[in-house]
Amino acid sequence: xxxxIRDGAEIYRRSFATIRAEAxxxxxxxxxxRVVVRMIHACGMVDLVDDxxxxxxxxxxxxxxxxxxxxxxxxxxxxxxxxTRSRLPAGNDVVCTLSDPSVRxxxxxxxxxxTAAALELWRELLPGSVVVVGNAxxxxxxxxxxxxxxxxxxxxxIGIPVGFIGAAESKAALAExxxxxxxxVVHGRRGGSAMAAAAVNALASAAE
Amino acid sequence: xxxxIRDGAEIYRRSFATIRAEAxxxxxxxxxxRVVVRMIHACGMVDLVDDxxxxxxxxxxxxxxxxxxxxxxxxxxxxxxxxTRSRLPAGNDVVCTLSDPSVRxxxxxxxxxxTAAALELWRELLPGSVVVVGNAxxxxxxxxxxxxxxxxxxxxxIGIPVGFIGAAESKAALAExxxxxxxxVVHGRRGGSAMAAAAVNALASAAE
Numbered sequence: 059x060x061x062x063i064r065d066g067a068e069i070y071r072r073s074f075a076t077i078r079a080e081a082x083x084x085x086x087x088x089x090x091x092r093v094v095v096r097m098i099h100a101c102g103m104v105d106l107v108d109d110x111x112x113x114x115x116x117x118x119x120x121x122x123x124x125x126x127x128x129x130x131x132x133x134x135x136x137x138x139x140x141x142t143r144s145r146l147p148a149g150n151d152v153v154c155t156l157s158d159p160s161v162r163x164x165x166x167x168x169x170x171x172x173t174a175a176a177l178e179l180w181r182e183l184l185p186g187s188v189v190v191v192g193n194a195x196x197x198x199x200x201x202x203x204x205x206x207x208x209x210x211x212x213x214x215x216i217g218i219p220v221g222f223i224g225a226a227e228s229k230a231a232l233a234e235x236x237x238x239x240x241x242x243v244v245h246g247r248r249g250g251s252a253m254a255a256a257a258v259n260a261l262a263s264a265a266e
Numbered sequence: 267x268x269x270x271i272r273d274g275a276e277i278y279r280r281s282f283a284t285i286r287a288e289a290x291x292x293x294x295x296x297x298x299x300r301v302v303v304r305m306i307h308a309c310g311m312v313d314l315v316d317d318x319x320x321x322x323x324x325x326x327x328x329x330x331x332x333x334x335x336x337x338x339x340x341x342x343x344x345x346x347x348x349x350t351r352s353r354l355p356a357g358n359d360v361v362c363t364l365s366d367p368s369v370r371x372x373x374x375x376x377x378x379x380x381t382a383a384a385l386e387l388w389r390e391l392l393p394g395s396v397v398v399v400g401n402a403x404x405x406x407x408x409x410x411x412x413x414x415x416x417x418x419x420x421x422x423x424i425g426i427p428v429g430f431i432g433a434a435e436s437k438a439a440l441a442e443x444x445x446x447x448x449x450x451v452v453h454g455r456r457g458g459s460a461m462a463a464a465a466v467n468a469l470a471s472a473a474e
Contacts, residue, residue: 102455139347170272247310
């Protein structure tokens with residue numbers, strides 16, 4: 059038998075205690091603190107907090123929207139798959155439209171990526187929703203374009219695309235956008251579906 | 267209209283070019299180079315390569331096994347969801363047993379986490395398979411225990427659990443294990459399902 063901790067609850071407890079001991083979390087409101095801790099838990103890097111930025115109302119707006127039962131709109135199935143259904147306060151729908159059969163044609167028509175084109179199928183669901191982008195910068199840019207086009211905005215945006223081309227720019231565009239969407243971002247190249255799903259899971263429930 | 271690159275193929279091309287320009291990839295065999303590039307692509311960090319270690323035969327063994335049609339055994343549904351089915355060379359089964367109804371009882375019986383207990387349902391599939399652990403250190407430890415118990419080993423192990431309690435230790439245990447499993451790991455706390463799925467996707471196909 060190898061010697062390691064097998065008690066899942068104890069692993070969680072010690073993990074969160076380690077994060078709180080090492081990460082600079084002072085000054086964060088309680089909901090955002092919860093979100094940041096769980097994002098760090100998902101990536102193993104306590105310095106992630108240095109790149110995280112959120113609008114003042116993000117935590118309250120996101121939490122309130124989820125409790126009211128709004129849908130959670132995800133850019134990829136990996137993000138959707140990472141949302142823990144039992145944590146959702148109102149059996150919220152978790153939606154990913156990327157594999158809809160119409161998306162390939164829409165992408166060609168709009169001259170954009172499939173991930174961005176998939177947002178066309180969000181138009182009815184978008185107002186008041188919680189949006190989670192964990193992968194594609196083009197999805198985050200497209201969200202801003204939809205809002206500029208006059209679609210009523212989501213209640214909160216978790217904007218954490220990852221990568222080398224457009225990711226940092228898309229997150230800066232969200233953070234600085236005149237529509238002043240409630241948001242959390244990870245500035246720079248870091249991000250990804252695990253972190254994004256972790257942020258939803260933290261917003262959804264205070265349970266650790 | 268916001269100004270950004272909308273051509274998915276061009277985004278991929280520039281992303282991989284950026285990674286190859288910035289990351290220290292010399293000395294890696296061609297398959298491992300592909301795996302490392304795609305893992306970096308999934309997390310946005312070119313210094314990830316400094317923490318990646320693989321056995322000499324990992325790339326060839328993993329590629330050969332996938333071409334032969336072995337199943338891909340994943341610790342979480344998020345990893346399974348991140349495997350791009352169209353890249354798989356032989357329509358390989360992608361298996362995650364974590365949500366099987368028997369797992370909760372097995373975990374109580376074995377005194378371990380659900381993620382580790384889920385490996386009990388891998389016993390028949392394990393010999394010659396490709397194992398992917400992107401989340402739970404206890405799953406990786408449990409894999410080593412199954413091999414110590416005499417279960418025939420997988421062909422290759424992608425061992426990339428993330429986090430603060432047991433993650434680094436479980437990856438060190440895999441890398442140093444006397445059974446000498448073919449493996450790739452990310453030493454330290456970093457890891458996660460996105461990176462793990464990216465490693466599978468790179469092993470599965472040379473297409474970028």
